[in-house]
Amino acid sequence: xxxxxxxxxxxxxxxxxxxxxxxxxxxxxxxxxxxxxxxxxxxxxxxxxxxxxxxxxxxxxxxxxxxxxxxxxxxxxxxxxxxxxxxxxxxxxxxxxxxxxxxxxxxxxxxxxxx
Amino acid sequence: xxxxxxxxxxxxxxxxxxxxxxxxxxxxxxxxxxxxxxxxxxxxxxxxxxxxxxxxxxxxxxxxxxxxxxxxxxxxxxxxxxxxxxxxxxxxxxxxxxxxxxxxxxxxxxxxxxxxxxxxxxxxxxxxxxxxxxxxxxxxxxxxxxxxxxxxxxxxxxxxxxxxxxxxxxxxxxxxxxxxxxxxxxxxxxxxxxxxxxxxxxxxxxxxxxxxxxxxxxxxxxxxxxxxxxxxxxxxxxxxxxxxxxxxxxxxxxxxxxxxxxxxxxxxxxxxxxxxxxxxxxxxxxxxxxxxxxxxxxxxxxxxxxxxxxxxxxxxxxxxxxxxxxxxxxxxxxxxxxxxxxxxxxxxxxxxxxxxxxxxxxxxxxxxxxxxxxxxxxxxxxxxxxxxxxxxxxxxxxxxxxxxxxxxxxxxxxxxxxxxxxxxxxxxxxxxxxxxxxxxxxxxxxxxxxxxxxxxxxxxxxxxxxxxxxxxxxxxxxxxxxxxxxxxxxxxxxxxxxxxxxxxxxxxxxxxxxxxxxxxxxxxxxxxxx
Numbered sequence: 001x002x003x004x005x006x007x008x009x010x011x012x013x014x015x016x017x018x019x020x021x022x023x024x025x026x027x028x029x030x031x032x033x034x035x036x037x038x039x040x041x042x043x044x045x046x047x048x049x050x051x052x053x054x055x056x057x058x059x060x061x062x063x064x065x066x067x068x069x070x071x072x073x074x075x076x077x078x079x080x081x082x083x084x085x086x087x088x089x090x091x092x093x094x095x096x097x098x099x100x101x102x103x104x105x106x107x108x109x110x111x112x113x114x115x
Numbered sequence: 116x117x118x119x120x121x122x123x124x125x126x127x128x129x130x131x132x133x134x135x136x137x138x139x140x141x142x143x144x145x146x147x148x149x150x151x152x153x154x155x156x157x158x159x160x161x162x163x164x165x166x167x168x169x170x171x172x173x174x175x176x177x178x179x180x181x182x183x184x185x186x187x188x189x190x191x192x193x194x195x196x197x198x199x200x201x202x203x204x205x206x207x208x209x210x211x212x213x214x215x216x217x218x219x220x221x222x223x224x225x226x227x228x229x230x231x232x233x234x235x236x237x238x239x240x241x242x243x244x245x246x247x248x249x250x251x252x253x254x255x256x257x258x259x260x261x262x263x264x265x266x267x268x269x270x271x272x273x274x275x276x277x278x279x280x281x282x283x284x285x286x287x288x289x290x291x292x293x294x295x296x297x298x299x300x301x302x303x304x305x306x307x308x309x310x311x312x313x314x315x316x317x318x319x320x321x322x323x324x325x326x327x328x329x330x331x332x333x334x335x336x337x338x339x340x341x342x343x344x345x346x347x348x349x350x351x352x353x354x355x356x357x358x359x360x361x362x363x364x365x366x367x368x369x370x371x372x373x374x375x376x377x378x379x380x381x382x383x384x385x386x387x388x389x390x391x392x393x394x395x396x397x398x399x400x401x402x403x404x405x406x407x408x409x410x411x412x413x414x415x416x417x418x419x420x421x422x423x424x425x426x427x428x429x430x431x432x433x434x435x436x437x438x439x440x441x442x443x444x445x446x447x448x449x450x451x452x453x454x455x456x457x458x459x460x461x462x463x464x465x466x467x468x469x470x471x472x473x474x475x476x477x478x479x480x481x482x483x484x485x486x487x488x489x490x491x492x493x494x495x496x497x498x499x500x501x502x503x504x505x506x507x508x509x510x511x512x513x514x515x516x517x518x519x520x521x522x523x524x525x526x527x528x529x530x531x532x533x534x535x536x537x538x539x540x541x542x543x544x545x546x547x548x549x550x551x552x553x554x555x556x557x558x559x560x561x562x563x564x565x566x567x568x569x570x571x572x573x574x575x576x577x578x579x580x581x582x583x584x585x586x587x588x589x590x591x592x593x594x595x596x597x598x599x600x601x602x603x604x605x606x607x608x609x610x611x612x613x614x615x616x617x618x619x620x621x622x623x624x625x626x627x628x629x630x631x632x633x634x635x636x637x638x639x640x641x642x643x644x645x
Contacts, residue, residue: 004328023328025309026363056328058304059270060363066266067143074141087280094273095266 004028005054009035013111015046021053028054029064036068045077048107052083062095069100080104131159132247139251140258146179148255152248153180156222160240164226170219176203190221196245198238208233210245220248274305274374278381285389292325294389299327299357302382306344306375308359309368316354333358341370346383350390357383412472413438419479424449427457427522430644433613435621437637444471445582445636446478452519453487459518459640461580462556463534465511477506478513478556492517492530496553496565500532503557512557516580518549518642525572525644530565532556535583538605542575546606549578578642579605584635588624591631596624613641 005028009018016039022028036047047068051057057065069079079101081092092098104110135155142148153167167180168188178186188203190211197211207225214220222245224233233241281301288294295313303311312333313325324333335343335358344359359379361368416438424434436447444464451457462478464471481502485495495517503513514534518527531537533555536548553565572578581601588596604623608616617639624637 023304025304025307025328026365056300056304058307058363059266059273060307060365063266063365070143087277090280091273091277094276095269 005031007031007035009039011039011044012107014044015048015107015110016044017048017050017107019050019052024051024054024057024061024065026058026060026064029061033064033068037071040071040075040077045072045075046080046110047072047077048080048082048104048110050082050107051085051088055085055088057088057091059095062091062097065097065101066095069097073100078102080110082106128243132243135244135247136251136254139247140255142255148252149180152251156244159244160224163224166223166225168221168223170221171217173213173219176219176221196242196249198242198245200233206232208237208241210241212245212249214249214252218252220252222248274378277301277305278378278385281382282385282388285385286392288389289393291390291393294386295325295355296327298382298386299325302346302357302359302379303327305378305382306359306371307363308344308371308375309361309363311357311359314356314358316356318352319354322353333360342368344371344376344379346379348383348387348390350387351394355383355386408469412469415469415472415476419448419476420446421448424640425451425457427520429522430520430642431613432640432642433617434640435617435637437621437633439584439633439636444475445584445638446475447580447638447640448479448482449640450482450486454489455522457520457522458482458486459520459578459580459642460516461534461537461582461638461640462513462515463582463584463636463638464513470508470511474503474507474511474513474557478503478515492519492528492567493565496530496532496556496567497562500554500556500558500565501560504560507557512555514555518578518580520572520642525576527570527572527578528567529570530567532565533558535581535586537581538579538602539570540577540579540606542573544606546602572642572644574644576644577605580640580642582636582638584633584637585620585624585639587635588628588637589631589634590627590629596627600627613643616641 005020005022005024007018007020009016011017016036018032018035020028020032024032032049039047049065065079072079081101081103082105084092084103089103138151138155139148142151149167149169153165156165166178168176168190169179170176170190173192174189176188176190177184178188190202190209191197191199193211193213195213199209199211201207202209203223204225207223209224210222212220212222222241224237224241281298285294285298288297295315299311299313302308310329310331311327312331315322315324338360342361344357346357348355357379359371359375362371362375363369420436421434424432426432432449434447434449436445438445444466446460446462446464448460449457450460460482462475464474478499481499485498490498496515499515512533515532516530516534516537518529518537520527529549530553531550532553536550539547539549541547549568549570554563586596586598586601604620608619620639621637628634
């Protein structure tokens with residue numbers, strides 16, 4: 001199957017920012033995880049997922065996001081979310097993601113230390 | 116007395132065990148668990164090689180660390196942790212750790228360099244690590260199962276919540292494309308489908324499709340009920356089919372289960388309900404539009420149709436018009452002309468509602484414009500015909516009857532354009548039907564001439580102009596009032612008071628109709644020369 005999710009990433013200060021575009025399913029989740037782990041292995045401990053262009057997430061995608069959260073938690077890192085669609089935010093809430101990850105207004109909030 | 120050395124040793128073993136447990140419980144999965152265990156052992160056992168084996172049946176043991184699928188060995192059957200020497204090969208020390216029938220581990224230590232033989236301390240240490248593996252794995256599995264259970268429960272809550280929210284969102288949408296798009300996205304994500312397509316057809320003819328997440332080539336025959344969910348909605352003459360393809364899992368494509376079918380069908384039912392609601396709302400809006408149109412048409416009619424008829428010296432006149440619905444197609448009037456004559460008019464437009472009312476309005480305007488020009492009635496008929504023909508659609512025309520009375524001498528000029536014949540009853544009780552001649556107004560515009568006729572009303576003569584809604588009034592059994600009954604009523608009625616006759620006529624028609632709704636407009640104009 002052709003990949004449906006595309007992403008771009010950049011490191012700003014000590015924060016990895018991943019912007020996604022598309023459906024976060026098994027394949028999309030794996031893509032995000034691969035990108036995150038690549039940088040985590042290089043020492044990154046803070047990851048921000050910008051989901052402005054990803055309005056749909058399935059439970060497989062969520063389970064992969066949970067694994068990213070756990071991996072970051074193991075190294076005293078953290079996963080952040082921004083630009084969440086209200087339905088996605090509600091889903092994350094129910095699935096318990098916000099027990100260990102945070103939602104923020106922007107990357108600046110994290111870089112400036114307010115989150 | 117227990118020596119400090121022994122206490123220190125016990126303390127060391129306890130701490131090692133606890134440390135090992137912490138390491139093992141941080142494992143992400145089974146492979147990670149095995150790798151962490153092997154590394155922990157290597158960190159605590161100097162100069163010893165080790166291998167870890169795994170068996171699902173206690174018969175065939177595969178080497179999992181270091182991983183080697185080609186190296187399988189055998190161990191003796193055991194129901195508890197067992198320390199054995201020289202199995203599976205010489206100069207090794209092994210621990211067999213059974214969990215249940217389907218899960219068993221074995222640790223093999225070998226190549227001990229300092230000593231040629233494993234001693235009791237080695238055996239004790241191995242037993243400790245075997246116990247560590249046993250306890251660690253049991254706890255790891257319990258935590259894993261607990262996490263999976265929590266995830267599963269949360270997922271169910273999330274599915275139910277999403278279903279509810281989707282229903283609410285769908286009900287708010289008034290755009291069918293958005294409705295289809297949203298429902299497809301939700302159906303795909305809720306069932307963990309890889310992709311989905313909606314195919315819309317009208318009267319079994321393909322119209323359009325929608326895809327999520329991207330367009331793909333869909334060949335229905337390539338899928339079975341295990342890897343495709345099909346759910347269908349039928350609304351009016353439209354069929355909307357949802358196809359959800361290939362359920363995802365972390366381990367690849369799996370079969371859809373019963374819950375997936377329930378979720379998919381729940382979403383399509385929500386779509387069906389939203390479409391039905393939308394349809395009903397549009398119906399209501401259309402109904403309100405129609406009611407407004409009818410109000411407008413009724414207003415037009417009220418302006419055109421007179422509430423009273425003029426008094427004509429030497430004559431008695433009465434009229435009635437009762438539309439069958441809010442707006443009727445009948446028209447009548449008594450127009451006083453400038454030259455002192457009076458025009459009695461009855462007309463019947465095909466159809467009802469605003470179009471009929473507008474056509475009647477056109478007739479009224481044209482009649483008013485030409486009636487005082489003192490042109491022959493046949494020419495008036497031709498002019499009206501041309502105007503109505505141009506103003507109406509192909510299916511619309513007007514039957515028209517006009518009688519122009521010269522009060523001084525009782526002369527009547529009559530033109531009947533396709534209308535039912537009027538009745539003339541003389542003082543001797545002789546009934547005559549006035550046909551006159553001509554097609555209904557607006558049927559053709561080919562210059563077909565209209566012909567009029569003249570007669571004179573004498574003392575005691577009664578003229579009744581009417582629409583076919585009176586003789587054709589239906590009762591509950593679809594039986595008409597009938598021409599005969601109408602004629603008898605007209606001929607039998609004395610004294611000759613037009614107003615009272617109209618009242619009696621109306622009562623009889625209503626009595627005949629009973630509870631049946633009024634089937635057509637009721638119009639009558641009665642002229643009596645006492």
